[in-house]
Amino acid sequence: MVDTYLMARDPDKAHDLDPVLPISNRTVVLFRFDLSGLPEDADVVSANLALWVDSRSAPVPLDVAAHRLIRAWEDGATWYMAAPGRPWQLAGAKGDLDRGEVLSRQTLSRPGQWYMWDLTPALREWAIRPVGTLHILLAAEGEASVEYYFASSEWDEVKLRPRLTIRYREPKGFISPASLSREVPAYGKSYFPAMPYVVYDWRNRDWQAENPQRGPVGSHIEFTWEDINPAPGRFDWSQFDEYLRVARSQQVTLRDGTIAPKPVMFTLMLAGSGEDGRFQDFTPAWVYEAIEGRPKLNGRPVGYLIQPEGCQPAAVPLYDDPTWQSALAAAIAAFGARYDDDPQVAGIWIGAGLDDETQPAKPVNSCDYPAELAQQLSCEAYMGFLDRLMTWYADAFPHKPLWIQAAPGACVDRSGPWSRRQIMTKAAALGIGYKANALQPDMVTAVGYLNSAGWQKMDTADRYAGKIPIAFEPAFSGPVGEDDPVEYVYWMVHNGLAHHATFIALQSQWLDDLDQIPEIWETMQDSLNRTASNASTVWIVLRDAECEPVVWVNAGNGCEPGDWDFYLYRLEDIPGNGTVHLRESELPPESTEQPYGRHARRTDEA
Missing domain, CATH: 2.60.120 (Jelly Rolls)
Known part of the structure; x- marks a missing residue:
């Protein structure tokens, strides 16, 4: 140039x-x-x-x-x-x-x-x-x-x-x-430290030192836009920098034996759910002071103020306003200028909406906040913002892997698979990775049918595996209705690995359960961010769908049928190779008392 x-x-x-x-x-x-x-x-x-x-x-x-x-x-x-x-x-x-x-x-x-x-x-x-x-x-x-x-x-x-x-x-x-100004490493190269990362690790704990059998475990943290941008053109990176300083004093041992400072991932948060269920707008106040006519909540200006009848008021950022977008684009550019070249920052999760997901609002109990917001913010306007947001991040972080959490709630009048398709088509074109939340041992939204085919959670992961980085994060609600949390997390992790995760983000409470099955840590290290050409292990999980599909007139979804395979495959339809799926209730007690005994297959043709 x-x-x-x-x-x-x-x-x-x-x-x-x-x-x-x-x-x-x-x-x-x-x-x-x-x-x-x-x-x-x-x-x-x-x-x-x-x-x-x-x-x-x-x-x-x-x-x-x-x-x-x-x-x-x-x-x-x-x-x-x-x-x-x-x-x-x-x-x-x-x-x-x-x-x-x-x-x-x-x-x-x-x-x-x-x-x-x-x-x-x-x-x-x-x-x-x-x-x-x-x-x-x-x-x-x-x-x-x-x-x-x-x-x-x-x-x-x-x-x-x-x-x-x-x-x-x-x-x-x-x-x-x-x-054009500098070399960009291709996706999947060793510059990305593949390991589990603890999400929202506010205490910045030394996870490997606490239990060496875990191997390397990184951390994730987020701070808000208003935290780092107190005035026009002024940026305060002290919270991110201090987090890096503490993490730098901790060490992880990578799978090739390299000892390195603990890697971290960052998110710049735009909006979040408060403890009372209301939404918080994390836009700096000075941005709204430059935009006439903004409403106030608790004495401070906000973007959109929404309040369904009989519900608490909630604030949502002004996603479709040019002045608001220009200020955010400048903050993202500064974010990239600060951390794109920092080798300890392993990657960036794009904060795109409420709780970092691609949705501007979500229902709370009987309060339909998305429908109320849709009267002020159109689907097209929010999707247009997401399109520009991904470009800003891709330009600001040319050397860092990026992920976007493609949640289904972007538009109240469109299906979840429709919005995920729009978002991920743009993201993949920019090389931005796919991150799916609410990972479980199986999910009713794992696969789609008819018009939803190919764009439910695990469908989308399979579509892009090997092309862009894939990541998963468990549901915060945990094992609802499950008798054994250790079994639950064991199968949940294998679900993510079978869909070729680059990393899995874990809430801290899951680590103690995983410690009960030491070999799962080694399986994660051998399977994360691996391709068929460099995998050190192959495996298959003999199982089947845990729920029946639900199909409407022109669309449907359901749990994932068939085995989970990691470069090892079983052909069911070959003569003499058929098997019968056995659910946990059909297995002998000595099997179900172990975390491995959730599914099995029996052959009657041997």
Whole structure:
């Protein structure tokens, strides 16, 4: 990447090595990108240019548009000349033969944050007709009397220099996240420390030291948007940094014998469920102070205020507001600038809605909050927000694995499989992983039928296994109606492993139960993030569905039929190979007294 700017008041001077790029009505900014690393027939998914605003001359907003430059520029370009001996059609590259149509626009409103321009159309056009380098121009629009100052490619602090992030599908169909500024490791390589992670580990415990038979166990923590962004352009990372400091003092032994600091995963939370069942909006107050007419709850401004008849009021973020989205995009960009290069941060779970799932609200007892919210926030608006949110995260964290918790409650008027399909189609195109919550030994929403086929929880995992990272998290409610929690967690873990989990997130209460079956820890280490080519073990679980499917007119769902297999398979339909499934109630007492005795198969054809 090479950048410069042209200035009307100094028309004969070149500015190739300046550390700042001023943008105003009297300047334009130029970029030149070498795209030789992009395959000529690549299917470009997205391309975004991110620039850091360091300062400005006055507290006035400025509209800035990105154009594709038709006339190529070279080092030494000035207000009059695109290259030595080759003038612009009009000074300042203002001619129709100098610049093309607008690709995207951004409104600069404050310094100390990132701004992004969508260059996808230009990259797609280049991929169709690849010729040399790609040239881009940024120009101010309107009459605002202000100058903003971007960090250039010569800026002292490397992490604040301009970034062009491109995501594309290679010709063979493999989805590859890519950044032209630095090498991006492919999914599944050893840079990701595969192990169980304890979710919401507020105490930051040393899990392996407490019980060495567990092997390596990482931690997950989340902090809220309002925690880290107390004012416009100001970010306080002290809570995340302190968590990393404590985790760094702990050690894990990886399966190859490497001893390393305990890895952690982070979430930036937007909204959560309070202890009384009401929802909390974690948007910083200053964001809503910039948006007129916001309601208040308990004396502070919120996004949407919803209150079904006879129910407590609840607050929901203003997901569809441009000002709110711009502030969040800047926070995510800063989040990535801070932690994308930190090797101790193993990955990021995208906080997308209530309790980090892809749903803006959920029912509480008899209170139908989603239906109440749907009168103010449309399905299309929220899904559009999710689409943009995933792009912001993919651009901010090009080197980190990402997961989104594709819950079924995104739209009250659409089925869960419909919303999961929309979300995961976009996520997979960006290389973002799939994380399914409420993992159990079996689930009534494991597989779909008719119109739901292929997009229930385990269907979706099977669809994307080996293509994007897969993860599971157990239900917080625990083994409801189960007599033996040790048996429950044993089968639950095998369910996740059989669907090729990259990691399993465990609530802390499950670890004591797993300690009762020491071999399960070794099975997790041998099975997490493994492919057929590098698996050190193969296994099969002989079992069958624990519930009958429920089918309506055009859709249905049910528990998962058949065995669970981890690269070891049994063919039922071969003559002489048939078996009979035995449920726990059909097994002898000496079998059911052990955690392994939940299912079995018997052959009557031997």
